[in-house]
Amino acid sequence: MNIIEKILENPADTDFDIEPLIHGSMKNKIPDLELSIDGFITPEQAGKLAVIKQHYDNLKARKSDLEKLILSLAKPYTEEINLILTVPSFKNTFSAIAVVSEIGADMDVFPTAKHLCSWAGLTPTNNESAGKKKSVRVSRAGGVYIKPPFWYSVLRL
Known part of the structure; x- marks a missing residue:
């Protein structure tokens, strides 16, 4: 998600260092990740990415709400x-x-x-x-x- 956020900050610039944005076992895959984001992102693609990120954030919030509800019902x-x-x-x-x-x-x-x-x-x-x-x-x-x-x-x- 960090890489997507970085891309959404400036869709025209996909030439950035991704190493500080990744963690864990993904560090072994840096060349593949760099290759996957190398290119040009159109405004339409950036818009779609923004919608997908909003949807993801919304799902995370709903999951958190459900977990709180489950914990309260389990008291x-x-x-x-x-x-x-x-x-x-x-x-x-x-x-x-x-x-x-x-x-x-x-x-x-x-x-x-x-x-x-x-x-x-x-x-x-x-x-x-x-x-x-x-x-x-x-x-x-x-x-x-x-x-x-x-x-x-x-x-x-």
Whole structure:
């Protein structure tokens, strides 16, 4: 976004040092980035870039608004969310909120942890018939919203 902002400052000048505008792994790609911005930007293209940047900024603001709303709605479940965050791989508050919103705060509906895992579709299927085992994969049971927080937490281990 820094490069786009620099281009929008003066669309006629695309010959500037981009190194201070980039960070992280992009520093290895400086020649490719310089090649990509080398050229002439018409006023129409600059206008389109400005509209795209405004749209991006608007989306970021809406995301921030939604995150604030989610955090305010999750306040009554702070204790449960904090308990989930004690699990070593759960570091994201929004992942913990997703788990609480899908499962609920009342764990009495699940007699054991196995029942919860089965309900969430996190257990392997058992496809065995006449002594032949078919491929084993995680079942398709459970909601599409409950699995991602668990999978991402497993990948962080």
